[in-house]
Amino acid sequence: MRLLSSFIATVIALSVAGGIGSADQARAAxxxxxxxxxxxxxxxxxxxxxxxxxxxxxxxxxxxxxxxxxxxxxxxxxxxxxxxxxxxxxxxxxxxxxxxxxxxxxxxxxxxxPFFETYFIAHSSTGLSYSKNFPKGIAGKTFTFGSKGSTSGRLMPEYHIRQAFGKAPSQVFKRVGFSGNHSRTVSLVQSGAFQVGATNFKVWKRGLKDGSIDPKKVKVIWKTPGYxxxxxxxxxxxxxxxxxxxxxxxxxxxxxxxxxxxxxxxxxxxxxxxxxxxxxxxxxxxxxxxxxx
Amino acid sequence: MTAKKSSSPLARTTGIFFGVAFVCACFSDLAITTVDPWAEFSRLLAGILTPDFFSTDSLMLSLGYTLAFALLGVALSNIIGFGLALLFFSRTVRVFCAVIRSVHELFWALIFLQLFGLSPLTGILAITIPYAGIIAKVYAEILEEADPTPLQALPYGTARISAFVFVRLPDAFAHFRSYSMYRLECGLRSSAVLGFIGLPTLGFHLESAFKEGHYSEVSALLILFYFVIATMRFWMRRPLLPVYLIIAVIILPWGAEFSASNIVRFLTEDILPHPLRDPSASMVEWFHLIIIEQAVPGIIATLQLTMVALIATGLLTMIFFPLISPLLLGPKARGIGHVFLVITRSTPEYILAFVLLQLWGPSMLPAIVALALHNGAIIGHLVGRYTEQISLRPDTPAGANRYFFEISPRVYRPMLALLFYRWEVILRETAILGMLGIATLGFYVDSAFADLRFDRAMVLIAITAVLNICVDAISRKVRSYLRLQTSLEHR
CATH class of the missing domain: 3.40.190.10 (Periplasmic binding protein-like II)
Incomplete structure (x- = not known):
């Protein structure tokens, strides 16, 4: 009896799922x-x-x-x-x-x-403010990149940090993190989880516009040259x-x-x-x- | 009279582990660094209280995929694991099982992602392979510990196969079944977590929603996940299993084709050390980079985290188990305790660590607390259930005295047994916290995959596996030294 009910249920399942399956195949071609x-x-x-x-x-x-x-x-x-x-x-x-x-x-x-930029941003409690030159004052702070494989969130900021200090980021900062993406970098610096971060300028501008960034808590301290x-x-x-x-x-x-x-x-x-x-x-x-x- | 200084092996071992954990904690980074955590945390709380079930794209489909990967993975690993358990007398098989289970399912998934892409095969194999290794070990132990008396009652000359099928198997089968249910619960968690690296399960949406602070969506996804796990005993019926498996096979999106050349290229080129492929690179430099700059600091951080988390888990267990113990609390309070423990143990430790990271900032503290909460809830549940079997004397003390002088000493040995059993699991779990940026070996593995440097990733995964096997061996030694037994239901 149990076998029979199991068998019937199997047949029903097969026909239901078969419908979904065939739709799937049509997609593959x-x-x-x-x-x-x-x-x-x-x-x-x-x-x-x-x-x-x-x-x-x-x-x-x-x-x-x-x-x-x-x-x-x-x-x-x-x-x-x-x-x-x-x-x-x-x-x-x-x-x-x-x-x-x-x-x-x-x-x-x-x-x-062709002229993309990375913004270095800092929590207001750091006392850092915008400068034209690379902000050497970020040494010894906590710092977050974006994704490990990002150009604007990893490659270019790391390049400029190494140029400025002649050392790897892990030797320059107290702590180095990888937030995963640009919007998250902003929110981590804004909450103070990290003091300084590097983010994509487009994401920053959009955040200012839609109100998700509080300019009292986090601000831009440096802009990289274009790349x-x-x-x-x-x-x-x-x-x-x-x-x-x-x-x-x-x-x-x-x-x-x-x-x-x-x-x-x-x-x-x-x-x-x-x-x-x-x-x-x-x-x-x-x-x-x-x-x- | 001089005071006699004697300590039991149990107390001595506890002391040693406390000492090691204390030293590790002293050298760990446990700082709370956030300046303004409350803004984010209040948004989190508000989101959790207002779940939104309609903001996730194809929510039901990803729930279906989560179930499908778990069911197929656990079913396959049961079959393979059972087969391997029968061969467990062979040393080769034992070593093989230890190796495949020492690699976290997320790492298996990252490897299969290179071979098969985002095909369902990636998810199914990532669960099947480590689980087969775990199941083989547990089933072999169950068979070994089964009551030998029925076998002795057999007439001389009974065929070995009949003796196995009609005498040993029926006895062990009930244990296999209850263990499979537990594995399925783990499988559901693993399946959800595989979404973090791109498979289309609940974790896919959970990770995105978390990263972007869509906490109402997070809340909905978690509620759905708890619901599926909490109702498992109602929907997981044996006659329905074949139906579920067939549906699982059919709903999975098999569309993505994979080519043999990708697989060959991965195995014969990608994972070869880079200097072998590019003669201008130096082998010494390659090795130095992996071992000195990554593996050594990774191993140190992994062990630190594991040891501190192990002791913290033990302490939390002693706090958690009374929540569901009938000897210590009334039925109403126990009901709340049960809900609390189910939620805490079903929440993947990744999620716990993520929340705490937001609150406290980047240090080892969020990872330790996340691991301790998750594992403490699991062991606390088992120890709480164990107290149901304890019968008290009529003149037993009440209140705090009962907890400290009656119950605690009696649960201490089984608690330690379970704790040492989970030592290896905690070590494996540190891998996934590495992906959150806590610099364990998992962090370096994740970085190697992010840089598409599969040669480095494979070396680091191998090192992680060796570390796991070592801890497993030490744990077994300690348990046998202290004569700690985990009963069959309590694994």
Whole structure:
């Protein structure tokens, strides 16, 4: 009796689940997949990039899907393993991805991305205030970077810290942390969990605008010189898999994106074209810091 | 008359462990550094009190995936673990099991992520492999400790297979079943935690929501998770198991294809030491960097954290177990105690550490307290249940005297047995706290994966595994020296 009821339940389950399964399979055929590094507001990534996927589907006339990932490294790995063919990378993750996938190219970047900046921010209790020169007074404080693989949250701030002090960050500061992403860096410095931090200037500006930053508690103390950062990178073998000129088609679709609502999700004013060489300074810096062998 | 100085081995061992933990604590960074923790904490409390079940995308689907990974992982590891338990007389098998269970499921997942990408296989194997090693050990112990008398009653010449199937197995089977239920609870926790590194389970959303301070969403996700664990005995029925397993296989998103070339490349290139692939790099430098700059400080921090957390767990256990002991509290108070312990032990230690980190700032303190709370609640629950079997004398003292002079001495040995049993588990758990930035070995492993340096990651994982095996061996020695026994239900 027990066996029988178990059997019947199995049959029902199979037919129910079969329905879901077949829908799943339909999805798997001939789709173009992209991802983006989770640099801020992770829970909104799906909403933000879902819209971009719809736009690309329409422009390219095929199924385009966005896959969310949890870390910068996961984005690079997915790109390397051809589970995604296009990605919105940061400077460093883009350089890493292009080193790992021969023939892949940076095809687009935000209008201001060639002159990206990192802001050093400090809790008001430190007494530090804005200066034009590198703020040497941060030595001996607690300090948080963003993600370990971030350009604006790790690579560039670490570079400037090493330039200023001639020592590794762990020897300059009382404590060094990695918050995970830019919005979290701001909230950790604002709560005083860390005294000083380095964050992406776009995230800072947006936080000021939407009121999540309290300027009485946390302020900018230094701005780095500009450097090239975010970029769209595409695999070299897409022309083979999706037809000749596919890469150009994707580039055109990205460059002609003009809907402010779509651009807001990056957030960028517009996209301009990019090439691998634009990111040479990032590669050199990463090698200097031994983040890339 | 001179005072005779004698101490029992039990007291001496306790003293030694206290001493070691004290020294470790002296050298640990236990500072509270936050300036303004209350703003964030009050937002957290407000969020917890106002759960929002509708802000998470595809909440039910991620709950389904969490269950699917746990069910498939635990079912497979039961089958494999049972098979390995039968071969446990072989030293090779014992060592093999010790090795696979010494690596945390998060590390297994990070490795499989390189091989199979975000395929369901990654999640299932990450649970199956370490769990198979644990289950093999426990099942082998159960078989070994089973009552031998029925076997002696068998007529001479009974086939070994019949003796096993009809005599030994039925006796052990009840234990296997109750242990599997406990493993499933662990599996659900592991499955949720795998979301932290990108698998589509509850942890995926939990981590994001936490990082961004969406505490109402955090609250909803945690409530859902507690609910699933608390109701497990009602939905987990044996006849339904095949149904669940089939649904699990089918709902998982198998779409992502993986290629053999990725797997070959990972195994033959990525994990080879970098100097072997690039002749211009120096092998000495590579080794120096991993061992001196990462492994040594990592090992020291890991051991410090583990030892202090072990003693703190023991102390908390002694506070927690009375909360559910019928000898010390009335039924109403015990009801509240039960709820408190269930919530504390079901909350992944990562979440506890995360909250405390926000409150106190970055030091080892949040990690110690998180580990002690989580493990103290688990052992406290078991010890509390153990007191149900104790019968008291009619003239037993009441109140504080009963706790200090009657109950505590009687639960101390079983408590220590459980505590030493969990020593290795605490060490494994420090790995995941490393991902929060506490500089244990887990921190360096996480950094190596973030830099896509799989050669370094593999060396560091191997070192973590060796450390685990050593602690496990010491724990076994201490338990046998003190003649501490964990009864079958209490593992």
């Amino acid at each position: 001939g789709k173009f997949v992209f991802t983006a590094i989770p640099d801020q507001d992770e829970s909104k990534l799906r909403k933000r990039f879902g819209k971009v996927a719809n736009y690309l589907s329409k422009e390219l006339g095929m199924k385009v899907e966005y896959v969310p990932v949890k870390s910068y490294a996961a984005a690079v790995t997915a790109f390397r393993n051809n589970q995604v063919q296009l990605a919105w990378f940061g400077g460093l993750s883009g350089v890493r991805a292009r080193l790992l996938v021969k023939g892949s190219t940076a095809i687009a970047q935000g209008k201001k991305d 090239p950062d975010y970029n769209w990178t595409i695999r070299g073998d897409v022309d083979q898999s999706f037809g000749n000129g596919f890469s150009k088609k994707v580039q055109k679709a990205l460059l002609s994106m003009s809907d402010p609502d779509l651009l807001k999700s990056f957030p960028r004013e517009a996209f301009i074209s990019a090439k691998n060489d634009d990111y040479k300074p990032i590669l050199d810096t990463a090698k200097l810091l031994k983040l890339i062998d």
